[in-house]
Structures are given as C-alpha cells and as structure tokens.
Amino acid sequence: MKNYSIVAETGEIPSGERKRVEINGQRITIFNIENTYYAINDTCPHKKTAPLIRGKLDGLSIKCPNHGYRFDLKTGECNIDSTLNTKIYAVKVEGNSIFIKLG
Numbered sequence: 255m256k257n258y259s260i261v262a263e264t265g266e267i268p269s270g271e272r273k274r275v276e277i278n279g280q281r282i283t284i285f286n287i288e289n290t291y292y293a294i295n296d297t298c299p300h301k302k303t304a305p306l307i308r309g310k311l312d313g314l315s316i317k318c319p320n321h322g323y324r325f326d327l328k329t330g331e332c333n334i335d336s337t338l339n340t341k342i343y344a345v346k347v348e349g350n351s352i353f354i355k356l357g
C-alpha cells in the first residue's frame with residue numbers, strides 16, 4: 255500500500271468514536287461512522303486554530319466548534335465558502351489496522 259501509513263488499530267476507534275493523530279506535524283482526525291472510517295485535516299481552515307475533533311457530527315458533516323462551518327468528511331467541502339475546502343485522506347483497513355494515504 256504505497257504512501258499509506260498506519261494510524262490506529264480498529265479497537266481504538268469503535269463506531270461513533272473519533273481519534274486525532276499527528277503525522278509530520280499535521281493533525282488528522284479519524285472518524286468511525288457506522289464502521290466506515292473517514293480522515294480529515296483536524297485544523298479548521300477558517301481561522302486555522304479550531305480542532306474539528308471537538309465538532310458535532312451531522313451525518314457525514316462535521317461542524318466546527320468555533321463558528322459552525324461544516325465540512326464534508328467524504329470530500330472536504332466547506333458549506334460556507336469553497337475557498338475553505340479542506341483536506342481529506344483516503345482510509346484503508348487491513349486486519350485490525352487503519353491506514354491513511356499521505357501525500
């Protein structure tokens with residue numbers, strides 16, 4: 255799996271849970287929504303400080319805890335301003351390990 259890095263074990267993120275990891279200085283939050291995993295840049299691109307791990311989920315959309323902009327976990331799209339679309343990462347599970355694609 256070229257460019258994939260292991261970030262967690264499945265047992266660490268049960269359905270409905272989330273976990274933040276830091277890789278090469280980049281904070282990334284992994285969500286488990288009904289046993290499908292999604293990975294998104296944790297730092298809200300609006301003011302570049304708010305952690306999306308503390309946001310509220312609504313379906314596949316995570317709401318920033320600061321000003322409430324929403325980001326789609328599948329596409330990274332921001333519902334308010336497309337210039338604030340953020341980075342999402344491809345996720346793969348092999349055995350009990352969760353990998354995300356970097357770069």
Ligand code: FES
Binds near residue numbers: 298301302304319322
């Ligand atoms: S910092 Fe996230 S919406 Fe403003």
